[in-house]
Amino acid sequence: MNDILACLQKGPEGRLHPISFQTACQARDLSLSSGGEAFGVLIADESSPSLDGELSALGLSCVFVYEHQAFSIFDETIYSEALLDIIEFLSPSAVLIGATPEGRALAPSAAVKLKTGVTADCTALRIDSVGILVQTRPAFGGNVMADIITPYARPQMATVRMGATLIPSQPINGKTRILRRDASRLKLFSGLAKSLLTALEPEEDESQKRVIVAVGAGVREKNDLEMFKRLANLAKAGFMCSRALVERGWMPQGKQIGLSGKAVSPDLLITFGISGSVQFQAGIKxxxxxxxxxxxxxxxxxxxxxxxxAGDIYEIAPLVIAALEAAASKRRS
Ligand SMILES: Cc1cc2nc3c(=O)[nH]c(=O)nc-3n(C[C@H](O)[C@H](O)[C@H](O)COP(=O)(O)OP(=O)(O)OC[C@H]3O[C@@H](n4cnc5c(N)ncnc54)[C@H](O)[C@@H]3O)c2cc1C
Structure with missing residues (x-):
């Protein structure tokens, strides 16, 4: 239960991603303080045997490898099936994932299913005197370094920034065992179907539109979003939001504007029910x-x-919709 699991990643040119050496190194160092073992997991397509040389030199107790054709294109839903499988098998105390774009998508996807937290973009990690992982990361726009802990839920999950630790504190002795786990029994196909559909119908990037309609906590019910979406469609605008609606689970994170979301630069931004916090303003400069x-x-x-x-969004949005509809029907006639 004190074990640390490093989620390793494949990099370009058929080699391990450099961040994998770092996460493996951090897992080894943390396991020395936690009193457990350090393990690795690699989720990759069927060309992973070429990585065995690099894997065996990581200084971990064992690396578990999941190979399947379904892993040839990254999809967090598919990859998280393998990650959840190994977490269930090992019950590690902590899971470290490199903060690459893939790692940043995989960690929350798995954490939601495990009902645990995830601290993103950690710059330092240590085990405290009672065996809890202290996850350090910049907070409040980088003005302070926050120490974050996950006191109850397990595993403790963190994504780690590249360059956080590269030098192992102990020399690496012995060969890492490599064990292949049967990936064909995982429920990969529902995820695969989703990724195929996404590939067939690529979602338009709303943040690149010349006009963007953004909605915030002033929207009272999830169903009310339809009205603002309609307004955005009529204006041929992107439809985005403040973090408040992402936190409510009403809008996907990819549509969030701001410091921890996307920066946008449209010709016109129209906001409905958004207060304009400093974090939101950071994305609309x-x-x-x-x-x-x-x-x-x-x-x-x-x-x-x-x-x-100044006014009620529920009174103003219908007026704007009516005006846009009138303009559209005038253009048609
Ligand atoms: C580290 C960190 C990073 C963050 N990153 C982001 C980020 O990237 N993006 C982001 O948006 N936030 C971010 N936040 C959160 C941010 O601090 C605010 O909590 C958030 O922006 C508030 O969203 P909001 O304006 O929609 O909600 P609120 O601040 O609650 O504002 C709602 C507004 O709606 C108005 N309103 C309510 N009802 C009506 C109505 N019927 N008609 C008209 N107006 C109405 C209210 O007057 C109010 O001004 C971050 C916070 C932290 C700590």
Whole structure:
């Protein structure tokens, strides 16, 4: 139960990704303080045997390898099936994943299913005196370094930034065992179907549109999003949001604007029910014009909006929709 699992990643040119050496090294170092063992897991397509040389030199107790054709294109839903399988098998105390784009998608996908937390982009890790993983990462826009712990849920999950630790504190002795686990019994196909559909119908990147409609916590019900989506469609605009709606689980993270979301630079940004926190504003510095609807005249967004509209979004949005529909039918006739 004190074991540490490093999730290894394949890199370019058929070699291990450099971040894998780092996560393996951190897992080894942490296991010395936790009193457990350090393991690795590699999820890869069927060309992974070429990595055995590198894997065996990582200084881990064992690396478990899942190979399947379904892993040839990264998809967090598919990859998390293998990660969950090894976590169930080993019950590690902590899981470390390199903060590559794939690692950043895989960690939360697995953490949600495990009902545990994940600390993203850690720059340092250590085990405290009672055996808990202390996960250090920049917070509040990088102004402070926060020590984050996961006191109860297990495993403790962290993604680690490249360059955090590269030098092992102990020399690597002995060969790492490599064990292949049967990936064909995993439920990979529901995930595969999803990734094929995504490949066939690539989602348009809303953040690149010239006009963006963004909605925030002022939206009262999930179903109400349809009205604002309709408005965005009529305006041929991207449809995005503040973090408040991502936290409610109403909008996907990919549509979040701000410090921990996307930076946008449309010709026109229209916000509905967004207060304009510093973190939201960090993502809209490139917008040429901003129009904002908010019932609170003192909302911070009004200090930067070119067109501040004080009012209820539920009264103003239907009026805008009606005006856009009238303009569209005029164009058609
Ligand atoms: C490290 C960190 C990173 C973060 N990153 C981001 C980020 O990337 N993006 C982000 O958005 N946030 C981020 N946040 C969260 C941020 O601090 C705010 O909590 C968030 O932006 C608030 O979202 P909001 O404006 O939708 O909600 P609120 O602040 O709750 O504002 C809702 C607004 O809606 C208005 N309103 C309510 N009802 C109506 C109505 N009927 N008609 C008109 N107006 C109405 C209210 O007056 C209010 O101004 C981050 C926070 C932290 C600590």
């Amino acid at each position: 490139g917008a040429a014009k901003i129009a904002s609807v908010n019932s609170d005249e003192g909302a911070p967004i009004f200090r930067i909006a070119d067109a501040p509209l």
